[in-house]
Amino acid sequence: MTDNEVFSRNKVLTIDTMNPTVKKVEYAVRGPIVQRAVQIEKELREGVKKPFTEVIKANIGDAHAMGQQPITFFRQVLALCSYPELLNDNIFPEDAKNRARHILQACGGSSMGAYSASQGIDCVRQDVARYIERRDGGVPCDPDNVYLTTGASDGIVTMLKLLVCGEGASRTGVMISIPQYPLYSAALAELGAVQVNYYLNEEKCWSMDLSELERSLAEARKHCNPKAICIINPGNPTGQVQSRQCIEDVIRFAAKERLFLMADEVYQDNVYAEGCQFHSFKKVLFELGPQYSNTVELASFHSTSKCYMGECGFRGGYMEVINMDPEVKAQLTKLVSVRLCPPVPGQALMDLVVNSPQPGEPSYTTFMKERTATLSLLAEKAKLTEEILNTVPGITCNPVQGAMYSFPNISLPKKAIKEAKALGQAPDMFYCMKMLEETGICLVPGSGFGQKDGTYHFRMTILPPTDKLKILLAKVKEFHQKFTQQYS
């Protein structure tokens, strides 16, 4: 080889030589529309004239970025754990100091800078277990079944990784709802697993139909080996809260069809609608009796990022595994050990969530006030969003029963659909992109989550402050009417 040949080389790593499964990954929540939003923000800063003065991001469940305030107690304890010298001052209440001591004594060298056990700090897992027991009315929880994670995403990807094997018609299939949260499709694409879609029933407020599960599974069995079913409850992006009956149906279905259950329950405190209640899969599983609770394999996921905390940046979370084969559990523990441990500040925060101030403790009143205020405000905004969207001709919005999102159905004129397709864009991507350019509102098109063919949606968070949310909804209304007129 001559020097010129050496140096005129093409790259080693190109779009053609790279991992093909990575190329298949898509993640709409941070996709092209969000990238354009970031660009527009930059243009605005540089003085480019636009028909609006700011971008309103309703694309991601990022509560603090939308102005939600952190829980005072949690942040006091985190400050104490970061700089334990503060334990000697009198600026923080005693219960905050006690929690900090509780966490620090469990850290190597009493420092959040030490690695923890790969499964997570022992005492945090014990606190998580007691929290789950309280939540589920006494159903026992073994801390050995609890794994702390780097956000819920990490736990979900890890569980999927364990499940995937086989080639061709025996390749692992995983059932996910459509619409779905695109972490699932992205992880399945990356792992080369088969995504098996089951459709939520939009007419019945995004509930799950047993017959649809059966259809989906029968279809999938023709070309892959379906081994697991994922449920997000309360729903993302669809904001429904599944009924107890529905959860029971899913568990019976999983038992009958030999499916591993994955329950994404990160919105468990985000339930707003009258008559709706959060039921954990674990609790319902145990209520169905030992023939279910001793056999059905379940992994459930929680996080510090949602609920009233909204602490996304800390990447805290846990998963609980039930009825997992001990050999597989040993493999799981080994697998998580390669990444050493979840971030310790996130573990500390998870501990505070499951071990929050109790009646009689100095921080209790403030904590409850803050928690209630945040959840009440979210409930108001959920109602407001549904109501205003439903006043727009051509937009139909199911009640936002829980979580942080509305996922309204939008009617798009045929001419708009045609124009979008000519541009090679999904029609709702075309719609959302136009809305962004004209109004500064950043939503995620329904096509990023999956939807029934021929239907169109967008996902919109209910997180902006009420005054901004009202402006946003008014602008959406105005845009939709203009858009409909323009393409009619």
Next chain:
Amino acid sequence: MTDNEVFSRNKVLTIDTMNPTVKKVEYAVRGPIVQRAVQIEKELREGVKKPFTEVIKANIGDAHAMGQQPITFFRQVLALCSYPELLNDNIFPEDAKNRARHILQACGGSSMGAYSASQGIDCVRQDVARYIERRDGGVPCDPDNVYLTTGASDGIVTMLKLLVCGEGASRTGVMISIPQYPLYSAALAELGAVQVNYYLNEEKCWSMDLSELERSLAEARKHCNPKAICIINPGNPTGQVQSRQCIEDVIRFAAKERLFLMADEVYQDNVYAEGCQFHSFKKVLFELGPQYSNTVELASFHSTSKCYMGECGFRGGYMEVINMDPEVKAQLTKLVSVRLCPPVPGQALMDLVVNSPQPGEPSYTTFMKERTATLSLLAEKAKLTEEILNTVPGITCNPVQGAMYSFPNISLPKKAIKEAKALGQAPDMFYCMKMLEETGICLVPGSGFGQKDGTYHFRMTILPPTDKLKILLAKVKEFHQKFTQQYS
């Protein structure tokens, strides 16, 4: 299906049905010996009599767990970022407050609880870029090439993930040193890539030989498609610091052979030996001239976990990519977006490391005192470890030039080797396990890192406090002599 059939089912997920690549993963640093150490600690707490009163863990580079103190300034800023109300008090110096404001203004809603950009907070990436430029004597660094990560491990796994493709003889091969840090072998096993071993030269203080690289590559090309070479410098587990000449050789080799370079430089401040100096691959690459600096693809990795910080629990880190194909970079950005973002407290800490107190700032003197004290102590302990180990007949230890580990060669009697093999154990695992049971010292056998056939080693960190380190080394000496006698 009858009810009994439903409920007597085997598990869905068993050792036979799970992902086979996960089963192949091994991670010695937290492997069986460490699990046994944890058990023994529990037994000691429960009052079980042992020939020792505590387990000394020298198995993992976990500085704070071994009593190293965090840098005061870093923790003050983290406390301020956790609980910004502290900005209103006068307990922290002005430069700490300024750094906290600098970080918080770049967070969504001025909160570490908001998600950051997936690539990492903009201003942190800018600070990293300026740090790299200073470190490399002015070689330019574009913040767009910097990705913040969840520890260095996360960056390394992500890069390997991008690189892997093909089947059979065209499957991607990745060259790694033997001995190696087992994250590499674990990640390659999980990704189903081919691990291509090149051996470090123990006789020449674990340096890299060009002829060995050539041998290894030629061998590998017979059965796979080698696309990348990984180097750890300063070395883990071997503690060497590669010479400038050696790094130049590796770069020329990578250029000539069309290999993507991965430089793991997490120990860049941990250089102790006279005459040794850290040379970044990036700097040497640019010093070789544009024919190299414009073509060779390089990813280099750094972390908050090592050096003088030792902040493992925060899972902070970054990687810089050079000459990466823009299409591939877009894929990389997309891939990291699925996990949303690295933990923000870890990003904040990374910012402090690359933007530490400067002369004239109130915290400068204390910062420098703490930094220097930690590094000097490590240098002393490196020397002490080498010296004492070399007094033991049958143990030969290369100088610990850098990083945090010694990796001595141990002579094992034939009878011991035979007994180990009869038990199905690697001989150095047999040795280390016996040492743990008899002395309470937890080391990692060389077989967990790879070594030349017929040689045996262990990895021992130099992190225990000096008095404990002396006890540990005396116990190792005593044990080795006893073991040798017993099996001779």
